[in-house]
Amino acid sequence: MKHLTLPLTPSAVESLRAGDEVLLTGWLYTGRDAAHKRLAACLAAGEPTPFPLTGETLYYVGPAPARPGQVIGPAGPTSSYRMDPYTPALLEHGLRCMIGKGRRSPEVVDAMIKHHAVYLLTIGGTAALTADAIYKKEPVCYEDLGTEAVCRLYVKDFYAIVGIDCHGGAVV
Amino acid sequence: MRELSATAVQRAVAAMVIDANCRISPQVLQQMERCRAEEEQPLAASILGRIIENDRLAAERCVPMCQDTGMAVFRVQLGQELHITGGSLEAAIQEGVRQGYREGYLRKSIVADPVFHRDNTGDNTPAVIYYELTEGDRLTLTFAPKGFGSENMSAVRMLKPADGAEGVKAFVLDTVHHAGPNPCPPIVVGVGIGGTFEKCAQLSKFALMRELGSSHPQPAYRDMEQELLRAINEMDIGPAGLGGHTSALAVHIETFPTHIAGLPVAVNICCHAYRHGTVTL
Numbered sequence: 001m002k003h004l005t006l007p008l009t010p011s012a013v014e015s016l017r018a019g020d021e022v023l024l025t026g027w028l029y030t031g032r033d034a035a036h037k038r039l040a041a042c043l044a045a046g047e048p049t050p051f052p053l054t055g056e057t058l059y060y061v062g063p064a065p066a067r068p069g070q071v072i073g074p075a076g077p078t079s080s081y082r083m084d085p086y087t088p089a090l091l092e093h094g095l096r097c098m099i100g101k102g103r104r105s106p107e108v109v110d111a112m113i114k115h116h117a118v119y120l121l122t123i124g125g126t127a128a129l130t131a132d133a134i135y136k137k138e139p140v141c142y143e144d145l146g147t148e149a150v151c152r153l154y155v156k157d158f159y160a161i162v163g164i165d166c167h168g169g170a171v172v
Numbered sequence: 173m174r175e176l177s178a179t180a181v182q183r184a185v186a187a188m189v190i191d192a193n194c195r196i197s198p199q200v201l202q203q204m205e206r207c208r209a210e211e212e213q214p215l216a217a218s219i220l221g222r223i224i225e226n227d228r229l230a231a232e233r234c235v236p237m238c239q240d241t242g243m244a245v246f247r248v249q250l251g252q253e254l255h256i257t258g259g260s261l262e263a264a265i266q267e268g269v270r271q272g273y274r275e276g277y278l279r280k281s282i283v284a285d286p287v288f289h290r291d292n293t294g295d296n297t298p299a300v301i302y303y304e305l306t307e308g309d310r311l312t313l314t315f316a317p318k319g320f321g322s323e324n325m326s327a328v329r330m331l332k333p334a335d336g337a338e339g340v341k342a343f344v345l346d347t348v349h350h351a352g353p354n355p356c357p358p359i360v361v362g363v364g365i366g367g368t369f370e371k372c373a374q375l376s377k378f379a380l381m382r383e384l385g386s387s388h389p390q391p392a393y394r395d396m397e398q399e400l401l402r403a404i405n406e407m408d409i410g411p412a413g414l415g416g417h418t419s420a421l422a423v424h425i426e427t428f429p430t431h432i433a434g435l436p437v438a439v440n441i442c443c444h445a446y447r448h449g450t451v452t453l
Binding site for chain 1: 215219222223225226229230233235236237238239240241277278279280281290292294321324352353354356411412413414415443444445
């Protein structure tokens with residue numbers, strides 16, 4: 001099990017191979033379907049995104065509501081392929097790491113190799129367990145989207161498996 | 173004629189939606205334990221272990237096991253000797269969903285319009301409700317919160333009668349193979365065979381409301397369930413799609429008579445969070 005700090009450095013990304021199990025500590029951003037649509041529209045219009053993408057990590061998640069006293073509700077990954085139409089543009093603008101579940105399109109894999117990015121898997125349907133590795137949650141943008149709003153999360157020892165590495169190696 | 177208040181229905185629905193989202197059935201846990209013990213690949217066994225730990229934790233804390241607490245689907249069997257008082261049955265179920273999703277801190281995942289205005293309704297309504305009139309004076313409500321990671325991997329096909337059992341099996345296996353890691357395996361596969369285009373889809377949904385591992389009453393279909401389960405578990409999809417023998421926990425088939433010209437088949441996939449609840453009032 002490799003311990004990694006977020007955001008990932010280019011050399012950390014280079015060192016990862018598909019199938020590696022990792023524990024992540026640091027800050028990441030959440031974003032799923034509706035947020036991707038807005039981010040892509042932003043980039044297509046040549047406008048700055050509401051948060052920096054360069055070197056950052058996006059976790060495809062729409063958490064359940066937190067109970068009083070909790071940081072976040074259950075927060076497992078959603079299927080990544082739905083983000084594929086928007087992902088190459090995000091990678092081109094510096095996105096370095098994505099966390100989700102399931103397969104990616106050949107276009108995404110090509111863009112990952114070109115821009116040296118990595119795709120990590122978390123275990124779908126282990127949302128209660130996953131939430132235990134999330135220690136802070138801050139709103140970032142698109143709050144009108146409810147569960148699909150973009151947040152910044154501080155995670156500690158967040159378990160993931162390298163699904164597709166920046167050399168094109170894949171286990172999914 | 174027996175009477176039942178709409179308020180009682182609402183209360184029962186609210187309690188059931190919370191319970192079903194937080195507590196997996198003992199049969200599902202036992203089946204995953206069995207599969208974990210038999211897994212030869214360490215990663216597959218360790219992922220099953222994480223899923224089991226997650227489901228136990230969720231029940232203990234009364235939080236949902238998955239953040240996708242689904243679109244609420246109900247099968248309603250209403251006895252024709254029963255009269256609902258103080259409001260409509262439909263409104264009572266929808267209000268129960270609203271209350272349960274709010275009070276249980278469940279995720280609200282429904283958008284008001286599928287294409288042009290994908291705005292969240294904010295209360296997880298409307299639920300999808302299938303009504304059946306039955307004999308007697310009881311009301312039975314069966315609830316399944318349907319997550320869309322697996323719903324999106326489902327399919328319907330109008331086969332030819334000549335395709336027969338082999339055609340049905342090939343379509344089921346093709347659908348599961350194509351779904352691969354996306355629907356959060358180990359999955360449960362609901363198969364509806366017969367009826368019309370929409371009837372077979374409804375049957376496949378009802379197949380996913382059965383107790384895990386229960387069998388079709390006819391031996392030929394029971395054998396087909398077993399054969400399909402074995403074939404799926406030989407595909408090496410595995411837990412989370414990362415390889416292993418545990419790709420599915422069960423295959424459930426439901427059937428209905430059909431037209432001389434047709435053989436409709438629907439495959440509805442459910443993730444390992446095989447959740448549902450039933451209440452009779």
